[in-house]
Amino acid sequence: MKLSNQAQAFVLHFGEMGSRWGFNRTVGQMFALLTIHNEPVNADQLAEALKISRGNVSMGLKELQAWRLIELHHQPGDRKDYFTAAGSIWDLARTVFEERRKRELDPTLTLLRQLLLTEPRDEQESVAQEKIQEVYSLLEMLDQFANTLSKLDEKDLLKLMKLGSGLNKLLDLKSKATGSSAKKNSTRK
Amino acid sequence: MKLSNQAQAFVLHFGEMGSRWGFNRTVGQMFALLTIHNEPVNADQLAEALKISRGNVSMGLKELQAWRLIELHHQPGDRKDYFTAAGSIWDLARTVFEERRKRELDPTLTLLRQLLLTEPRDEQESVAQEKIQEVYSLLEMLDQFANTLSKLDEKDLLKLMKLGSGLNKLLDLKSKATGSSAKKNSTRK
DNA sequence: CTTAACTTTCAGAAATTTCTGAAAATTGTA
DNA sequence: TACAATTTTCAGAAATTTCTGAAAGTTAAG
Structure with missing residues (x-):
């Protein structure tokens, strides 16, 4: 060939x-x-x-x-x-994305979950524990977000990605519609 | 230490x-x-x-x-x-994300752009060209989406990631509000 | 200017990953 | 069952990446 x-x-x-x-x-x-x-x-x-x-x-x-x-x-x-x-370009991209999420996030989430079980013994460890907690929270959220994205169908994914700066407006819309996070956000540093 | x-x-x-x-x-x-x-x-x-x-x-x-x-x-x-x-966990994650986007997407986008300039000589090349175009479109969109995400502030990013299945509804909301992509989507295969 | 403290560089060593090719295993056919 | 076609395996070779440590480079202080 x-x-x-x-x-x-x-x-x-x-x-x-x-x-x-x-x-x-x-x-x-x-x-x-x-x-x-x-x-x-x-x-x-x-x-x-x-x-x-x-x-x-x-x-x-x-x-x-x-x-x-x-x-x-x-x-x-x-x-x-x-x-x-295996499938269209779109299918392939989705598969690579999912597979990478698994390989890059899952092992770390598992380890961090485990590290968070032990009680810090001193000040030093306490600071480290806090950092580990922060890393964990962030990665876990990222993981769930990636999962959410994976589940969207092609149409919605396309819509989302094409939003560009419209994404800001949409998020505004959301808080106005529900008012759910308005209070929380006002207390940010 | x-x-x-x-x-x-x-x-x-x-x-x-x-x-x-x-x-x-x-x-x-x-x-x-x-x-x-x-x-x-x-x-x-x-x-x-x-x-x-x-x-x-x-x-x-x-x-x-x-x-x-x-x-x-x-x-x-x-x-x-x-x-x-350099900064909070959040800052670090954002930096890693941006840096990886650059390293993993930019070189490929540059190459594909270049490949798309040459005219296909026969049927075989024409099929390949089409595929390359598809890969390019997808990666380019992904790149822009990643850019959009990078520009969101912590508050909005958090909001977006926490949406979960609410994302679907929000996207529905969007098409209803603007009607912009309703026609296009109805012509999908 | 000189010296000492510190950092960077880089050639080669060590470790790791990838690749080859021959042998073993598997599978379909008669 | 026997055989030929095909795939898989895996030990060692080759290629690549990472790491060391001594030498060279840089910089601040006296």
Whole structure:
């Protein structure tokens, strides 16, 4: 399978960015390739196109499956496994987002919850405990917010993201409508 | 400088999570330590507490400064440089968020913009071009949304994140109030 | 200017991650 | 069951990242 210059550039870039997005270079390249390619691709084709070993492809595919980013297909009369990206670009982005939330927040929330169970023994520990509590509260809120966003359907998500500075107004609207947080906010430092 | 068990656990965990958050183990540890510690800390203290070399501390501090996560201070009569976390937990989270947006989105947006300039030569390239366009649109929107969030003040951000399922209702409210996107949405596939 | 205190740099060592390729395992077909 | 096609595994090689520590650089004080 031959890649056009454009596809090549796209694939290589996703390889380089891979580590920032949570996977290694070749996994990033494989994902990019499956994303711009419409037809299902098999492991040998990936190995050839990306010039990497067959074993590496096998491991990469396993990782992409763990991320739920690819789907397995079969061609009639061909015993090979074929893969495609799992859904639309939108679906993929959502999956990456959810998966990263899990990997980047959950372990930390678990640890912090545990640290907050022990009583501080002295002044020093008390200060640390407070900080840990603050970090926990913030991350936990972030986690829930990310969850909320994940659950929105494409239409609403699009609406929200396109709001821009309109978001401010909408939030104003909300407090006026309910009056729920007006008092609290007036006591801020 | 001696760390309590709790502080130790916190610091080690942030070291391990470091790579997922964009920095290496010792940088993560240094950041965690400066975050739970109220008093300014100097490089020798960091090296001792974390049991790492003085040179490594120097490099780590430089990186944390590049992230704008720490601040330099001086104690009267002491020539050493002292550091603290740059602001409240909230400030730090915001900074990490902004910095990651820059590192994870900007380079890709730049590349994709460039790829979209060249005309597709055949059917294959045309399909790829379309996909690239989709990826670009999505990331660009995400980037702007992240920017919008960054600009909200703490109060509004808190309000937004606490909305939970109320977000749906608010978005409904919005379309009813303006009617701006009602037509567009009805044409979705 | 000199010195001592402190910080930075960077070559190479150590640690970690990624990759290869041959062998083992699995699977469908006859 | 036997066999051939295909995938997976994994030990060690290669590549990359991180870390050390000694030397070089900087700066303030006398």
